[in-house]
Amino acid sequence: MKHKNVFKSGAIASEFIGESIAKHQSKTNIGAHNIFLGQVRADVINGRTIAAIEYTAYEDMANAKFHEIREAAFNKFDLTCMHIYHSLGKVKAGEICLFVFVSSPHRKVVFEALEFLVERIKSDVPVFGKEYFEDKTHQWKVNK
Amino acid sequence: MKHKNVFKSGAIASEFIGESIAKHQSKTNIGAHNIFLGQVRADVINGRTIAAIEYTAYEDMANAKFHEIREAAFNKFDLTCMHIYHSLGKVKAGEICLFVFVSSPHRKVVFEALEFLVERIKSDVPVFGKEYFEDKTHQWKVNK
Amino acid sequence: MTIKVKYFGQIAEVTGIQEEFVKFSGVTLMELVGKLSQKYPDLEKKSFQMAQNKELVSLDSKLTGDEIAFLPPFAGG
């Protein structure tokens, strides 16, 4: 089974996020949007600073998992819209690598739904992150 | 005491939100952003459809309350950034009237902080909404 | 004393004005509300909170001479 592709090559542009918000203005039953953005941090580890993360994924499985998570959220919460985008490839410190966007008539629902989605994405989706330091050495990112 | 002005005239543009996100790319200690957007709903009440809400406020008191709420959130949560914008004047159905934006190194904090802020804004800030129906009659909005 | 009184939203709809100066010699906000209710009979049908010097206060608070506001239910966001 072929699922919708959640992945985008490289960083997620702020203009793309703005346009995605604009597209919802015709959906006049929406009262509340909630957006989560993951941004790559320039963490300093033993004196070395992270310059970028290179994301790879088991893409077929990841898209299937994203689909499962979407379905679970639609079943659990009264959502009008839901959009998920994740970067693949290199994303520099300060750039956005994850964009999760939920909309509903009422606000209570979007808070619960967004946190549910982000936690499930972090724990269930086979995405891997190679953290490059400024000196070109690297380590592997592990979600907490 | 004069506080920062949270109010913007008319709807909040999606481009403004995109630009606001872009400005945070230089803050490389941020790992997570969370954004709440309030959008005017075209609710149907006894056969009449809401076309717009006209917002007014006790502006001095409202800005003082926004300031209090911001301070409370900064004290309570480890936030890197916080931005709040609220519309005054007419905002049409489908347009955005509230934009709350929090950023932190870690995701747990932004979920809690954003919900705290939105609930406090809804309950504590003297903003009033005149809901115009398409037939030009009106009623007054009351937050639940 | 002379008190600046502000009306908002559906309260301003009832009073027909948004702001006025009221000469008044009473002690509490309650008394001021009583006086203004004679001028604006529909005021008592409305639900409102009151602010003095931009802080919510109860009706038995003493008038300080600061700005008074009639605030209908909040509807922000």
Place this chain on the structure above:
Amino acid sequence: MTIKVKYFGQIAEVTGIQEEFVKFSGVTLMELVGKLSQKYPDLEKKSFQMAQNKELVSLDSKLTGDEIAFLPPFAGG
């Protein structure tokens, strides 16, 4: 049977390749891991989960002939 095996992230760093076809006559994933650990000795030092046919499975699962993947800790978002 011939099994398609995929390696990701730091596992692919250890194997030096991202994908290969392995001829194998064993029964469980555990046996497959044993065979591959002889080929890639550093594999056993790494922590990983395994997927068969794109679903996480335990090491004592039976091999079905579907695609197998070695998945290091997830790091999405």
